[in-house]
Amino acid sequence: MTSEQITKAVILVGGPSRGTRFRPLSFKTPKPLFPVAGRPMIYHHIKALSQLGIIKEVLIIGFYEPELFNSFIDSAQNEFGIGIRYLREYQSLGTAGGLYHFRDQILRGSTERFFVMNADVVCSFPLQEMLDSHIRNYEKPKCTILATTVEDSDSAHRFGCLVKNEKNQVMHYVEKPESFLSNLISCGVFLFENTIFQQMKNIKAMKEEKEEAFGLEIDVLRPMAGTGQLYVYEMEHFWNQIKTPGSSVSANRMYLQSYMITCPDLVTKHVESGAEIISPVYIHPSASIHGTAKIGPNVSIGANAVVGRGVRVAESIILENVTLKENSCILNSIVGMDTNVGEWARVEGTPEPAPNRPLTTNGIKVPSITILGGDISVEPEVIIRNCIVLPHKELRNSYHNEILL
Ligand SMILES: Nc1nc2c(ncn2[C@@H]2O[C@H](COP(=O)(O)OP(=O)(O)O[C@H]3O[C@H](CO)[C@@H](O)[C@H](O)[C@@H]3O)[C@@H](O)[C@H]2O)c(=O)[nH]1
Numbered sequence: 001m002t003s004e005q006i007t008k009a010v011i012l013v014g015g016p017s018r019g020t021r022f023r024p025l026s027f028k029t030p031k032p033l034f035p036v037a038g039r040p041m042i043y044h045h046i047k048a049l050s051q052l053g054i055i056k057e058v059l060i061i062g063f064y065e066p067e068l069f070n071s072f073i074d075s076a077q078n079e080f081g082i083g084i085r086y087l088r089e090y091q092s093l094g095t096a097g098g099l100y101h102f103r104d105q106i107l108r109g110s111t112e113r114f115f116v117m118n119a120d121v122v123c124s125f126p127l128q129e130m131l132d133s134h135i136r137n138y139e140k141p142k143c144t145i146l147a148t149t150v151e152d153s154d155s156a157h158r159f160g161c162l163v164k165n166e167k168n169q170v171m172h173y174v175e176k177p178e179s180f181l182s183n184l185i186s187c188g189v190f191l192f193e194n195t196i197f198q199q200m201k202n203i204k205a206m207k208e209e210k211e212e213a214f215g216l217e218i219d220v221l222r223p224m225a226g227t228g229q230l231y232v233y234e235m236e237h238f239w240n241q242i243k244t245p246g247s248s249v250s251a252n253r254m255y256l257q258s259y260m261i262t263c264p265d266l267v268t269k270h271v272e273s274g275a276e277i278i279s280p281v282y283i284h285p286s287a288s289i290h291g292t293a294k295i296g297p298n299v300s301i302g303a304n305a306v307v308g309r310g311v312r313v314a315e316s317i318i319l320e321n322v323t324l325k326e327n328s329c330i331l332n333s334i335v336g337m338d339t340n341v342g343e344w345a346r347v348e349g350t351p352e353p354a355p356n357r358p359l360t361t362n363g364i365k366v367p368s369i370t371i372l373g374g375d376i377s378v379e380p381e382v383i384i385r386n387c388i389v390l391p392h393k394e395l396r397n398s399y400h401n402e403i404l405l
Helices: 043-052 066-080 095-101 103-107 127-136 153-158 196-210 216-224 245-262
Strands: 008-014 057-062 083-088 113-118 121-123 143-149 160-164 170-175 184-193 230-234 239-241 281-283 299-301 312-314 316-318 329-331 333-335 346-348 370-372 383-385
Touching (some): 008 043, 008 095, 043 066, 066 083, 095 196, 121 245, 127 143, 127 230, 143 160, 143 216, 170 216, 170 230, 184 216, 196 216, 245 316, 299 312, 316 329, 329 333, 333 346, 370 383
Parallel strands (some): 008 057, 008 113, 057 083, 143 230, 281 299, 312 329, 316 333, 329 346, 346 383
Antiparallel strands (some): 121 239, 143 184, 160 170, 160 184
């Protein structure tokens, strides 16, 4: 086997009925295109795939309207020189259902094997290492799963949990187990041999009879555990899920910090006005930053944003067409597009302590990052702290720990 035989990759993006925990940020932009480190979430997947140098085509599979992806696909094809297509499921077919439905497209051109990546992960994507171990070390793998160890055993139950042997073969796989199985979890990135579709054919027939959803993890991977065909590649660098808006702020930080070392062209080192930049930061070239502003660390600022005199921004994502007026301060927050923050206003949150915890406890909102959903006006001098604000609001007073509908 040689690595040249790899030709394809699939990114599973789901559709509008999924990713509800990501609201209000997914109202205008589909979650897979939400900007993290200044680029759409799945840009980072495609960038990593392009660095392998052998991927001929990336198929984005989901049940969003195809038009939503057109301009992203055009610009990513130009940048990376890889064919990229969006394939739409007529309805949610499940994580294996979409793959199986489009198997002819995936296999077209004699595809030997293909990556499958969940869209909603932030990851250092050690794809070359994963591919090398799949090819070199293993006897007869049908699939290799990218895995990582979570330190906090209490959170392992939110993922696919794996038990492996000394040959890195998966002996047990349980998707989101009710009781503790293992700290080794699936990162939602897989490498399949093309023969997987023969296996899927039989399972699919049974599923159709029962009219059940067809899931990659439960229906395909779990039965492969203990058969010697399912392997694991354990990664060392950063990985996380992006389920909540808070996790997109951590994802922003992880990509910016990593690009500062691996890809310095993707971060901004200085701006013409001479504003103080505390790296890592990404600022869109069309944004205007006053020379007395102080930006960073871990900030991304979108197109046409205007950042005024004396503004302070740290640990935040500022989307396009946002205006931050004189001496306003934004910390641990996401400011949605077309928002205006008045002079001396403060928008601040609390870094997410534990991802996926409930929004409220006993009816009281738990402190978290602040999210201004978009098209919001924050009047001068008000303080918005630990709040989630839905779009199209005028905030004339200060609010703490509230969800403003
Ligand atoms: N095309 C398509 N995509 C889908 C569908 N359903 C979900 N997806 C996409 O498939 C990915 C997995 O989503 P979920 O099914 O919601 O699973 P999860 O809770 O994120 O858990 C998965 O990822 C974890 C790592 O982040 C894994 O640990 C876990 O085992 C599993 O693979 C996401 O990118 C989601 O958008 C579908 O019907 N069709």
